[in-house]
Amino acid sequence: MSAGKEFTKGFWRENPSLVLLLGMCPTLAVTTSAFNGLGMGMATTVVLIGSNIIISLIAGIIPKKVRIPSYIVVIATLVTMVDMFMAAYAPDLHSALGLFIPLIVVNCIILGRAEAFASKNSVGYAALDGIGMGLGFALTLFILGSIREVLGNGTLTVFKYKEVLLQFVVYHKEAIRPVLVFILAPGAFIALGFLLAFKNYIDGFKKKNA
Amino acid sequence: MNNMVKMVVTLSLISALAAGALAFADKMTRKKIAMQAKLKAARAVKKIFPDCAAPVERIVKSKKGEAITVYDCPGQKACFIFSSNSASGISRPYSGLIRVMVGVDSRGTIEGVEVITQSETPGLGANIEEKSWIGQFKGLSLTKGKLAVKKVDRTGSIDAISGATISSKAVTGIVKAALEFYAASGGKSAAPSEKARNQRFNRARQRKHGVMGPRSRANRLSAPLRAIQRKPRGKRVRRNKKQLEGLKLQLREKIRMRSSRAMTPARTMQSTGGAK
Numbered sequence: 001m002s003a004g005k006e007f008t009k010g011f012w013r014e015n016p017s018l019v020l021l022l023g024m025c026p027t028l029a030v031t032t033s034a035f036n037g038l039g040m041g042m043a044t045t046v047v048l049i050g051s052n053i054i055i056s057l058i059a060g061i062i063p064k065k066v067r068i069p070s071y072i073v074v075i076a077t078l079v080t081m082v083d084m085f086m087a088a089y090a091p092d093l094h095s096a097l098g099l100f101i102p103l104i105v106v107n108c109i110i111l112g113r114a115e116a117f118a119s120k121n122s123v124g125y126a127a128l129d130g131i132g133m134g135l136g137f138a139l140t141l142f143i144l145g146s147i148r149e150v151l152g153n154g155t156l157t158v159f160k161y162k163e164v165l166l167q168f169v170v171y172h173k174e175a176i177r178p179v180l181v182f183i184l185a186p187g188a189f190i191a192l193g194f195l196l197a198f199k200n201y202i203d204g205f206k207k208k209n210a
Numbered sequence: 211m212n213n214m215v216k217m218v219v220t221l222s223l224i225s226a227l228a229a230g231a232l233a234f235a236d237k238m239t240r241k242k243i244a245m246q247a248k249l250k251a252a253r254a255v256k257k258i259f260p261d262c263a264a265p266v267e268r269i270v271k272s273k274k275g276e277a278i279t280v281y282d283c284p285g286q287k288a289c290f291i292f293s294s295n296s297a298s299g300i301s302r303p304y305s306g307l308i309r310v311m312v313g314v315d316s317r318g319t320i321e322g323v324e325v326i327t328q329s330e331t332p333g334l335g336a337n338i339e340e341k342s343w344i345g346q347f348k349g350l351s352l353t354k355g356k357l358a359v360k361k362v363d364r365t366g367s368i369d370a371i372s373g374a375t376i377s378s379k380a381v382t383g384i385v386k387a388a389l390e391f392y393a394a395s396g397g398k399s400a401a402p403s404e405k406a407r408n409q410r411f412n413r414a415r416q417r418k419h420g421v422m423g424p425r426s427r428a429n430r431l432s433a434p435l436r437a438i439q440r441k442p443r444g445k446r447v448r449r450n451k452k453q454l455e456g457l458k459l460q461l462r463e464k465i466r467m468r469s470s471r472a473m474t475p476a477r478t479m480q481s482t483g484g485a486k
Contacts, residue, residue, distance in 0.1 A: 066217045087243045
């Protein structure tokens with residue numbers, strides 16, 4: 001497969017949360033606002049690129065039977081180090097994303113990509129796969145977060161860092177009562193379900209016309 | 211068998227490398243993270259008391275034995291960090307630990323509350339950080355208003371965040387416990403008034419050197435003298451009465467020279483604070 005395709009597959013064809021259905025825990029848990037989704041997606045992307053590169057480098061020397069624990073150790077180490085350095089050198093970013101970082105360890109996307117792709121491909125492809133998959137994941141979380149935030153809170157928070165806040169008020173809570181359930185846990189399942197259905201509908205539509 | 215050894219060795223090697231990398235990262239970042247935490251606390255103090263340029267730090271032990279840093283500000287204002295683990299009986303946060311900084315004036319009325327750390331649900335419980343919510347605490351005290359969530363107690367003064375009653379209850383509980391700690395730690399004001407300080411000092415001196423007569427004007431001015439007597443316990447220098455009188459004379463001379471300059475109450479406080 002070409003390098004370009006390895007990069008773009010994460011956005012649609014093999015989108016981690018909409019097609020592979022990996023990493024559902026963070027997908028459902030943190031998408032209470034658009035920015036939270038984006039933040040989680042970005043933090044995951046960084047870790048995913050790092051873990052893909054390291055694992056594609058060391059895959060050759062790891063015996064088959066202990067590969068999963070080895071990958072987990074590598075990923076957990078990487079996440080902890082990212083957490084520490086962020087806390088030390090970018091405290092504002094850490095206080096914004098700090099919440100999501102421990103969650104990344106248990107994100108199946110990281111282990112999934114390590115096992116299914118990085119361990120079988122060269123470093124360059126593994127890095128491209130990490131970038132593509134990470135950004136695809138971030139985009140999906142951003143969309144899901146936007147839907148939930150607009151329906152559940154009437155706002156759309158695109159960016160929040162230090163004192164900078166880029167937030168759109170879509171409608172006023174006093175005028176239209178938001179559907180609070182979309183911010184709560186059940187809303188995550190409902191919104192994700194509709195998003196999945198929509199994606200499959202477009203795919204089906206494309207197939208018919210092709 | 212050979213294969214088994216290889217597996218064990220590889221996994222051990224990877225784990226050892228990971229441990230080494232983590233130890234290295236920890237060594238590199240530990241000091242920096244501690245500094246950032248301090249900076250964060252200092253910034254929170256600034257937010258609650260904007261005109262408090264140089265807060266005086268002191269450590270007060272809570273009932274549970276936790277060392278709590280109290281930042282004293284001029285005007286007998288003080289603030290300190292209190293967490294959901296600092297006292298027993300606080301209703302539990304939704305997840306993890308919540309730490310808030312509470313700022314109070316001399317009467318124990320809340321001047322401001324800032325969330326330092328929390329790991330509540332983003333978009334729900336995490337809204338305890340929002341000014342519109344946390345601002346509700348301003349002006350309340352143990353006697354003014356009622357530190358309880360309306361949803362639980364109809365007479366309470368705090369509106370819970372919709373969908374995040376547990377987080378709201380937790381913060382309210384922390385603030386209440388913080389005020390109770392503060393009231394218990396040194397009367398209504400965390401920074402004891404000059405009078406209370408002198409009284410305490412006199413009592414201590416009487417215990418040590420016998421009654422030395424009523425409080426005189428000289429005693430009131432004897433802050434540097436106190437500094438001498440308040441040497442750390444192990445190193446305390448025993449002075450007999452004669453030596454003490456000599457020192458007193460010297461110091462009184464110094465004070466007389468200094469008192470030609472105006473001595474405001476704030477200044478006196480600072481000088482004693484520094485001498486601790």
